Amino acid sequence: MNLEQKTVLITGANRGIGRALVDEALTRGASRVYAGTRGPLHNVDERVTVVRLDVTNTAQIQAAVAHVPSLDVLINNAGVAIYDDLRSLDVIEQHMAVNLIGALKMTHAFLPLLKRSRGAVVNNLSLAALAALPILPAYSISKAAAFSATQSLRAFLAGEGVTVHAVLLGPIDTDMNRGLEIPKAPAETAARGIFDGLQHGEEEIFPDPVSASMAEGWRTGALKELERQFAAFVQRAA
Numbered sequence: 001m002n003l004e005q006k007t008v009l010i011t012g013a014n015r016g017i018g019r020a021l022v023d024e025a026l027t028r029g030a031s032r033v034y035a036g037t038r039g040p041l042h043n044v045d046e047r048v049t050v051v052r053l054d055v056t057n058t059a060q061i062q063a064a065v066a067h068v069p070s071l072d073v074l075i076n077n078a079g080v081a082i083y084d085d086l087r088s089l090d091v092i093e094q095h096m097a098v099n100l101i102g103a104l105k106m107t108h109a110f111l112p113l114l115k116r117s118r119g120a121v122v123n124n125l126s127l128a129a130l131a132a133l134p135i136l137p138a139y140s141i142s143k144a145a146a147f148s149a150t151q152s153l154r155a156f157l158a159g160e161g162v163t164v165h166a167v168l169l170g171p172i173d174t175d176m177n178r179g180l181e182i183p184k185a186p187a188e189t190a191a192r193g194i195f196d197g198l199q200h201g202e203e204e205i206f207p208d209p210v211s212a213s214m215a216e217g218w219r220t221g222a223l224k225e226l227e228r229q230f231a232a233f234v235q236r237a238a
Helices: 016-027 058-067 089-117 137-160 187-199 215-219 222-237
Strands: 007-010 032-037 048-052 073-076 120-124 163-167
Touching: 007 016, 016 032, 016 187, 032 058, 048 058, 058 089, 073 089, 089 120, 089 137, 120 137, 120 187, 137 163, 137 222, 163 187, 215 222
Parallel strands: 007 032, 007 073, 032 048, 073 120, 120 163
Antiparallel strands: none
């Protein structure tokens, strides 16, 4: 997937990785970037269209669909991360509403356009989807669930010509990770790595130095092979 003259929709586009993805998509020649955001976004590039978009709001999602005539790439980037200790079910539900259900709502809503273009869904996840980060357990649960959903969507949509990619981010220098005192990659590095992975057709994209160190082990490991075996059940059922 080369972004030259492609249309891209990015949720959570007003800051952090989302904002970096907007800029990187423009650099790579995207013809139109729809920047989904709940807050203001100032960009002088005429190829950017700001779309008011809360991924938990069905009405706003449907309004966004009405404003997007064609789409090649949907990037489900909007997310929430709250420090907790699993004692509040409300916090867990909030994470699931945004990080899992919100991404699924967006994918369902824009799937007709993506089928038409034989496009791609990119779900921005985390290494916490593979191993829980105990200081962010609700976040980890939601990302693990979103990763499972990504794998299932990949199998279901393969026959429709739509590719589905999981971005397994390591620590990135954004507001969301401000409380973690560990080395972090710039958001711009992550954005470049995400689009590089998409261009190379990687099902799991490891876009930063920490995550990249785990890429080979995942791609050649038993769990990835198990995913392939399970996906075959979808093909047999079809």
